[in-house]
Amino acid sequence: MANFQHWLEQTLRGADTVAALMQTQWAWPIAESVHFIGLTLLFGSIAAWDLRLLGIVKGVPIAAFHRLVPLSVLGFTLNAATGSMFLMTFPDQYIYNPAFHLKVLFLGLAGANVLLFYATTYRRVDVPGARDSIPIGARVAGVTSLVCWMAVIIFGRLITFYRPNGCTGDEAITFLARCFP
Amino acid sequence: MLRTPGMFDPFFVWIESTALNRWLVESTSVFAFPMVLAVHTIGLALLVGLNAALDFRILGVAPHIPVAEFRRFLPVMWAGFRLNAASGVLLLIAYPTKALTNPVFYLKLGLIGVATAILLAVRRRVLAEQIPAPQAGRVKLLAVASLVCWAGAIVAGRLLAYTYNRLTAAGGFE
Numbered sequence: 327m328a329n330f331q332h333w334l335e336q337t338l339r340g341a342d343t344v345a346a347l348m349q350t351q352w353a354w355p356i357a358e359s360v361h362f363i364g365l366t367l368l369f370g371s372i373a374a375w376d377l378r379l380l381g382i383v384k385g386v387p388i389a390a391f392h393r394l395v396p397l398s399v400l401g402f403t404l405n406a407a408t409g410s411m412f413l414m415t416f417p418d419q420y421i422y423n424p425a426f427h428l429k430v431l432f433l434g435l436a437g438a439n440v441l442l443f444y445a446t447t448y449r450r451v452d453v454p455g456a457r458d459s460i461p462i463g464a465r466v467a468g469v470t471s472l473v474c475w476m477a478v479i480i481f482g483r484l485i486t487f488y489r490p491n492g493c494t495g496d497e498a499i500t501f502l503a504r505c506f507p
Numbered sequence: 508m509l510r511t512p513g514m515f516d517p518f519f520v521w522i523e524s525t526a527l528n529r530w531l532v533e534s535t536s537v538f539a540f541p542m543v544l545a546v547h548t549i550g551l552a553l554l555v556g557l558n559a560a561l562d563f564r565i566l567g568v569a570p571h572i573p574v575a576e577f578r579r580f581l582p583v584m585w586a587g588f589r590l591n592a593a594s595g596v597l598l599l600i601a602y603p604t605k606a607l608t609n610p611v612f613y614l615k616l617g618l619i620g621v622a623t624a625i626l627l628a629v630r631r632r633v634l635a636e637q638i639p640a641p642q643a644g645r646v647k648l649l650a651v652a653s654l655v656c657w658a659g660a661i662v663a664g665r666l667l668a669y670t671y672n673r674l675t676a677a678g679g680f681e
Contacts, residue, residue: 355666355668358665359662359665359666362551362665363661365548365551366552366556366661367556367559368556369552369553370555370556370559371560373553373556373557382579383579383580389571390572391569391572392569393568393571394569396568397568480542480545480549482548483541484537487541
Protein backbone atom coordinates (compact mmCIF):
# COMPACT_ATOMS: atom_id res chain seq x y z
CA MET A 327 0.00 0.00 0.00
CA ALA A 328 2.80 2.39 0.91
CA ASN A 329 4.52 1.56 -2.39
CA PHE A 330 1.32 2.27 -4.28
CA GLN A 331 0.83 5.56 -2.46
CA HIS A 332 4.40 6.61 -3.24
CA TRP A 333 4.05 5.62 -6.89
CA LEU A 334 0.73 7.51 -7.18
CA GLU A 335 2.21 10.60 -5.56
CA GLN A 336 5.19 10.61 -7.95
CA THR A 337 2.95 10.01 -10.96
CA LEU A 338 0.59 12.84 -10.06
CA ARG A 339 3.53 15.16 -9.44
CA GLY A 340 4.22 14.85 -13.16
CA ALA A 341 1.16 16.99 -13.90
CA ASP A 342 3.08 20.20 -13.26
CA THR A 343 1.11 22.21 -15.83
CA VAL A 344 -2.07 21.69 -13.84
CA ALA A 345 -0.25 22.43 -10.59
CA ALA A 346 1.12 25.68 -12.04
CA LEU A 347 -2.33 26.71 -13.27
CA MET A 348 -3.89 25.94 -9.88
CA GLN A 349 -1.34 28.13 -8.14
CA THR A 350 -2.32 31.24 -10.08
CA GLN A 351 -4.41 33.71 -8.13
CA TRP A 352 -8.09 32.69 -7.75
CA ALA A 353 -7.66 29.37 -9.59
CA TRP A 354 -8.06 27.35 -6.38
CA PRO A 355 -11.17 29.21 -5.09
CA ILE A 356 -12.77 29.03 -8.55
CA ALA A 357 -12.11 25.28 -8.81
CA GLU A 358 -13.54 24.84 -5.29
CA SER A 359 -16.67 26.78 -6.26
CA VAL A 360 -17.16 24.58 -9.33
CA HIS A 361 -16.60 21.50 -7.13
CA PHE A 362 -19.41 22.65 -4.78
CA ILE A 363 -21.76 23.45 -7.69
CA GLY A 364 -21.03 20.02 -9.18
CA LEU A 365 -21.75 18.47 -5.78
CA THR A 366 -25.24 19.97 -5.69
CA LEU A 367 -26.05 18.84 -9.25
CA LEU A 368 -24.81 15.32 -8.54
CA PHE A 369 -26.34 14.93 -5.10
CA GLY A 370 -29.66 16.59 -5.98
CA SER A 371 -30.37 14.41 -9.00
CA ILE A 372 -29.29 11.25 -7.17
CA ALA A 373 -31.28 12.15 -4.03
CA ALA A 374 -34.45 12.67 -6.11
CA TRP A 375 -33.95 9.20 -7.55
CA ASP A 376 -33.19 7.67 -4.13
CA LEU A 377 -36.25 9.28 -2.54
CA ARG A 378 -38.36 7.83 -5.38
CA LEU A 379 -36.93 4.37 -4.57
CA LEU A 380 -37.92 4.92 -0.94
CA GLY A 381 -41.52 5.55 -1.91
CA ILE A 382 -41.77 9.34 -2.10
CA VAL A 383 -43.50 10.30 -5.37
CA LYS A 384 -44.88 6.78 -5.76
CA GLY A 385 -47.28 7.81 -8.54
CA VAL A 386 -44.44 8.53 -10.98
CA PRO A 387 -42.73 5.60 -12.77
CA ILE A 388 -39.11 5.14 -11.76
CA ALA A 389 -38.13 5.25 -15.44
CA ALA A 390 -39.21 8.92 -15.53
CA PHE A 391 -36.59 9.71 -12.88
CA HIS A 392 -34.02 7.94 -14.99
CA ARG A 393 -33.99 10.99 -17.25
CA LEU A 394 -32.31 12.96 -14.44
CA VAL A 395 -29.13 10.93 -15.03
CA PRO A 396 -27.60 13.56 -17.39
CA LEU A 397 -27.60 15.98 -14.43
CA SER A 398 -25.77 13.42 -12.31
CA VAL A 399 -23.26 12.85 -15.11
CA LEU A 400 -22.72 16.60 -15.50
CA GLY A 401 -22.17 17.04 -11.75
CA PHE A 402 -19.87 14.02 -11.57
CA THR A 403 -17.83 15.21 -14.56
CA LEU A 404 -17.36 18.69 -13.06
CA ASN A 405 -16.26 17.16 -9.78
CA ALA A 406 -14.00 14.50 -11.26
CA ALA A 407 -12.25 17.24 -13.26
CA THR A 408 -11.85 19.74 -10.41
CA GLY A 409 -11.10 16.95 -7.92
CA SER A 410 -8.28 15.67 -10.15
CA MET A 411 -6.89 19.21 -10.32
CA PHE A 412 -6.71 19.44 -6.51
CA LEU A 413 -5.08 16.03 -6.41
CA MET A 414 -2.52 16.86 -9.10
CA THR A 415 -1.57 20.13 -7.36
CA PHE A 416 -0.84 18.63 -3.93
CA PRO A 417 -0.84 14.82 -4.34
CA ASP A 418 0.63 14.17 -0.88
CA GLN A 419 -2.12 16.20 0.80
CA TYR A 420 -4.71 13.69 -0.35
CA ILE A 421 -2.88 10.40 -0.79
CA TYR A 422 -1.78 10.36 2.88
CA ASN A 423 -5.01 11.88 4.26
CA PRO A 424 -7.38 9.57 6.19
CA ALA A 425 -10.44 11.74 5.39
CA PHE A 426 -9.63 11.46 1.67
CA HIS A 427 -9.25 7.67 2.01
CA LEU A 428 -12.75 7.44 3.52
CA LYS A 429 -14.15 9.73 0.83
CA VAL A 430 -12.75 7.47 -1.89
CA LEU A 431 -14.04 4.39 -0.05
CA PHE A 432 -17.60 5.76 0.04
CA LEU A 433 -17.33 6.88 -3.60
CA GLY A 434 -16.49 3.27 -4.44
CA LEU A 435 -19.37 1.94 -2.33
CA ALA A 436 -21.79 4.39 -3.99
CA GLY A 437 -20.59 3.19 -7.40
CA ALA A 438 -20.86 -0.48 -6.45
CA ASN A 439 -24.38 0.16 -5.14
CA VAL A 440 -25.45 1.63 -8.50
CA LEU A 441 -23.98 -1.30 -10.43
CA LEU A 442 -25.56 -3.84 -8.08
CA PHE A 443 -28.93 -2.10 -8.32
CA TYR A 444 -28.91 -2.11 -12.13
CA ALA A 445 -27.72 -5.71 -12.22
CA THR A 446 -30.41 -7.02 -9.87
CA THR A 447 -33.37 -4.88 -8.84
CA TYR A 448 -33.80 -2.35 -11.65
CA ARG A 449 -35.60 -4.80 -13.97
CA ARG A 450 -38.27 -5.34 -11.33
CA VAL A 451 -39.01 -1.66 -10.67
CA ASP A 452 -38.80 -0.42 -14.27
CA VAL A 453 -42.19 -1.86 -15.27
CA PRO A 454 -45.54 -0.03 -15.38
CA GLY A 455 -47.16 -2.16 -12.65
CA ALA A 456 -44.33 -1.60 -10.19
CA ARG A 457 -45.58 1.79 -9.05
CA ASP A 458 -47.12 0.87 -5.77
CA SER A 459 -45.03 -1.95 -4.40
CA ILE A 460 -41.35 -1.22 -4.07
CA PRO A 461 -39.12 -4.29 -3.66
CA ILE A 462 -37.00 -4.34 -0.53
CA GLY A 463 -33.89 -4.40 -2.75
CA ALA A 464 -34.83 -1.03 -4.22
CA ARG A 465 -35.36 0.48 -0.76
CA VAL A 466 -32.00 -0.83 0.42
CA ALA A 467 -30.34 0.59 -2.71
CA GLY A 468 -31.98 3.99 -2.07
CA VAL A 469 -30.87 4.20 1.56
CA THR A 470 -27.37 2.92 0.73
CA SER A 471 -26.99 5.56 -1.98
CA LEU A 472 -28.12 8.43 0.27
CA VAL A 473 -25.83 7.31 3.10
CA CYS A 474 -22.82 6.80 0.80
CA TRP A 475 -23.13 10.16 -0.94
CA MET A 476 -23.62 12.01 2.35
CA ALA A 477 -20.50 10.26 3.65
CA VAL A 478 -18.62 11.36 0.51
CA ILE A 479 -19.65 14.97 1.21
CA ILE A 480 -18.81 14.80 4.92
CA PHE A 481 -15.38 13.20 4.48
CA GLY A 482 -14.68 15.52 1.55
CA ARG A 483 -15.34 18.50 3.80
CA LEU A 484 -13.12 17.00 6.52
CA ILE A 485 -10.09 16.59 4.22
CA THR A 486 -8.72 20.00 5.15
CA PHE A 487 -8.68 19.09 8.86
CA TYR A 488 -6.58 15.95 8.34
CA ARG A 489 -3.84 17.27 6.11
CA PRO A 490 -0.51 15.51 6.59
CA ASN A 491 2.55 17.49 7.63
CA GLY A 492 3.76 20.43 5.64
CA CYS A 493 0.51 22.19 4.87
CA THR A 494 -1.25 22.44 8.19
CA GLY A 495 -3.97 25.01 8.60
CA ASP A 496 -7.61 24.10 8.75
CA GLU A 497 -8.80 26.92 6.52
CA ALA A 498 -8.18 27.01 2.80
CA ILE A 499 -6.41 30.36 2.90
CA THR A 500 -3.89 29.35 5.56
CA PHE A 501 -3.44 25.95 3.96
CA LEU A 502 -2.68 27.49 0.59
CA ALA A 503 -0.42 30.17 2.07
CA ARG A 504 1.68 27.47 3.72
CA CYS A 505 1.57 25.03 0.83
CA PHE A 506 2.26 27.25 -2.13
CA PRO A 507 5.96 27.96 -2.54
CA MET B 508 -18.57 48.23 5.44
CA LEU B 509 -17.31 47.39 8.92
CA ARG B 510 -13.81 46.99 7.53
CA THR B 511 -12.08 48.89 10.26
CA PRO B 512 -12.53 48.54 14.01
CA GLY B 513 -15.81 50.26 14.72
CA MET B 514 -19.02 50.44 16.63
CA PHE B 515 -19.75 46.70 16.41
CA ASP B 516 -16.41 45.61 17.82
CA PRO B 517 -17.64 45.32 21.42
CA PHE B 518 -20.38 43.01 20.14
CA PHE B 519 -17.87 40.86 18.23
CA VAL B 520 -15.56 40.76 21.25
CA TRP B 521 -18.46 39.60 23.41
CA ILE B 522 -19.43 36.77 21.01
CA GLU B 523 -15.79 35.76 20.73
CA SER B 524 -15.65 35.35 24.50
CA THR B 525 -18.70 33.11 24.87
CA ALA B 526 -18.28 29.47 25.81
CA LEU B 527 -19.90 28.32 22.56
CA ASN B 528 -17.46 30.39 20.50
CA ARG B 529 -14.49 29.12 22.49
CA TRP B 530 -15.60 25.52 22.02
CA LEU B 531 -16.16 25.92 18.28
CA VAL B 532 -12.82 27.64 17.72
CA GLU B 533 -10.57 25.84 20.20
CA SER B 534 -11.91 22.30 20.40
CA THR B 535 -9.77 19.78 18.59
CA SER B 536 -12.76 17.44 18.32
CA VAL B 537 -13.87 16.59 14.79
CA PHE B 538 -17.42 17.03 16.10
CA ALA B 539 -16.86 20.72 16.80
CA PHE B 540 -16.08 23.14 13.94
CA PRO B 541 -15.29 20.51 11.26
CA MET B 542 -18.61 18.69 11.69
CA VAL B 543 -20.56 21.97 11.67
CA LEU B 544 -18.95 22.72 8.28
CA ALA B 545 -19.76 19.22 7.05
CA VAL B 546 -23.41 19.53 8.15
CA HIS B 547 -23.58 22.92 6.39
CA THR B 548 -22.52 21.16 3.18
CA ILE B 549 -25.10 18.36 3.65
CA GLY B 550 -27.85 20.97 4.07
CA LEU B 551 -26.59 22.73 0.93
CA ALA B 552 -26.73 19.48 -1.02
CA LEU B 553 -30.29 18.70 0.14
CA LEU B 554 -31.76 22.16 -0.41
CA VAL B 555 -29.89 23.40 -3.47
CA GLY B 556 -29.48 19.94 -5.00
CA LEU B 557 -33.21 19.19 -5.06
CA ASN B 558 -34.05 22.80 -5.98
CA ALA B 559 -31.64 22.54 -8.94
CA ALA B 560 -33.29 19.26 -10.01
CA LEU B 561 -36.67 21.06 -9.86
CA ASP B 562 -35.28 24.01 -11.86
CA PHE B 563 -33.88 21.72 -14.56
CA ARG B 564 -37.19 19.82 -14.68
CA ILE B 565 -39.01 23.12 -15.27
CA LEU B 566 -36.51 23.83 -18.05
CA GLY B 567 -37.34 20.53 -19.76
CA VAL B 568 -35.05 17.84 -18.29
CA ALA B 569 -36.80 14.54 -17.36
CA PRO B 570 -40.11 15.61 -18.99
CA HIS B 571 -42.04 12.55 -17.82
CA ILE B 572 -41.91 13.57 -14.16
CA PRO B 573 -44.95 15.84 -13.58
CA VAL B 574 -43.50 19.10 -12.20
CA ALA B 575 -46.11 19.24 -9.43
CA GLU B 576 -44.77 15.96 -8.00
CA PHE B 577 -41.67 17.83 -6.89
CA ARG B 578 -43.79 19.18 -4.02
CA ARG B 579 -43.11 15.87 -2.27
CA PHE B 580 -39.45 16.92 -2.06
CA LEU B 581 -40.29 20.24 -0.40
CA PRO B 582 -40.10 18.83 3.17
CA VAL B 583 -36.60 17.50 2.42
CA MET B 584 -35.59 20.85 0.96
CA TRP B 585 -36.90 22.71 4.03
CA ALA B 586 -35.03 20.24 6.23
CA GLY B 587 -31.87 21.23 4.35
CA PHE B 588 -32.75 24.90 4.81
CA ARG B 589 -33.21 24.50 8.57
CA LEU B 590 -30.01 22.45 8.86
CA ASN B 591 -28.11 25.27 7.17
CA ALA B 592 -29.75 28.06 9.11
CA ALA B 593 -28.72 26.29 12.33
CA SER B 594 -25.20 25.34 11.21
CA GLY B 595 -24.81 28.79 9.63
CA VAL B 596 -25.58 30.49 12.95
CA LEU B 597 -22.97 28.26 14.62
CA LEU B 598 -20.38 29.22 11.98
CA LEU B 599 -21.27 32.85 12.57
CA ILE B 600 -20.84 32.42 16.33
CA ALA B 601 -17.43 30.82 15.67
CA TYR B 602 -16.16 33.70 13.49
CA PRO B 603 -18.50 36.72 13.77
CA THR B 604 -15.93 39.37 12.84
CA LYS B 605 -14.69 37.37 9.87
CA ALA B 606 -18.17 37.11 8.32
CA LEU B 607 -19.80 40.37 9.37
CA THR B 608 -16.92 42.61 8.24
CA ASN B 609 -16.88 41.02 4.78
CA PRO B 610 -19.25 42.45 2.11
CA VAL B 611 -19.24 39.04 0.38
CA PHE B 612 -21.10 37.60 3.39
CA TYR B 613 -24.00 40.02 2.85
CA LEU B 614 -23.96 39.19 -0.87
CA LYS B 615 -24.29 35.50 0.05
CA LEU B 616 -27.21 36.17 2.41
CA GLY B 617 -28.93 38.35 -0.21
CA LEU B 618 -28.60 35.66 -2.88
CA ILE B 619 -29.98 33.02 -0.49
CA GLY B 620 -32.91 35.34 0.29
CA VAL B 621 -33.71 35.88 -3.39
CA ALA B 622 -33.30 32.16 -4.21
CA THR B 623 -35.64 31.22 -1.35
CA ALA B 624 -38.22 33.80 -2.47
CA ILE B 625 -38.01 32.32 -5.98
CA LEU B 626 -38.61 28.82 -4.58
CA LEU B 627 -41.74 30.10 -2.79
CA ALA B 628 -42.93 31.75 -6.03
CA VAL B 629 -42.30 28.55 -7.99
CA ARG B 630 -44.17 26.58 -5.33
CA ARG B 631 -47.16 28.89 -5.69
CA ARG B 632 -47.14 28.56 -9.48
CA VAL B 633 -46.38 24.91 -10.21
CA LEU B 634 -46.16 22.89 -6.98
CA ALA B 635 -49.64 23.55 -5.59
CA GLU B 636 -52.29 20.81 -5.42
CA GLN B 637 -54.50 23.00 -7.58
CA ILE B 638 -52.29 24.34 -10.33
CA PRO B 639 -53.29 27.81 -11.54
CA ALA B 640 -53.35 28.72 -15.22
CA PRO B 641 -50.14 27.67 -16.97
CA GLN B 642 -47.51 30.40 -17.14
CA ALA B 643 -44.69 28.35 -18.59
CA GLY B 644 -42.59 31.29 -19.80
CA ARG B 645 -42.56 33.09 -16.45
CA VAL B 646 -41.79 29.90 -14.54
CA LYS B 647 -38.86 29.06 -16.81
CA LEU B 648 -37.46 32.51 -16.16
CA LEU B 649 -37.80 31.87 -12.42
CA ALA B 650 -36.02 28.52 -12.80
CA VAL B 651 -33.05 30.18 -14.55
CA ALA B 652 -32.95 32.93 -11.91
CA SER B 653 -33.04 30.26 -9.19
CA LEU B 654 -30.04 28.41 -10.67
CA VAL B 655 -28.10 31.67 -11.05
CA CYS B 656 -28.82 32.79 -7.47
CA TRP B 657 -27.95 29.43 -5.90
CA ALA B 658 -24.73 29.17 -7.93
CA GLY B 659 -23.90 32.73 -6.85
CA ALA B 660 -24.60 31.92 -3.21
CA ILE B 661 -22.32 28.87 -3.40
CA VAL B 662 -19.48 30.85 -5.01
CA ALA B 663 -19.91 33.69 -2.49
CA GLY B 664 -19.89 31.17 0.36
CA ARG B 665 -16.69 29.58 -0.89
CA LEU B 666 -15.05 32.98 -1.36
CA LEU B 667 -15.70 33.83 2.31
CA ALA B 668 -12.59 31.78 3.08
CA TYR B 669 -10.47 34.00 0.81
CA THR B 670 -11.88 37.51 0.99
CA TYR B 671 -12.20 38.34 4.69
CA ASN B 672 -10.64 41.51 6.08
CA ARG B 673 -10.40 40.63 9.76
CA LEU B 674 -10.45 37.20 11.39
CA THR B 675 -11.40 38.22 14.93
CA ALA B 676 -12.15 41.51 16.66
CA ALA B 677 -9.50 40.95 19.31
CA GLY B 678 -6.89 39.47 17.01
CA GLY B 679 -7.14 42.32 14.55
CA PHE B 680 -6.05 41.70 10.99
CA GLU B 681 -4.71 38.25 10.30
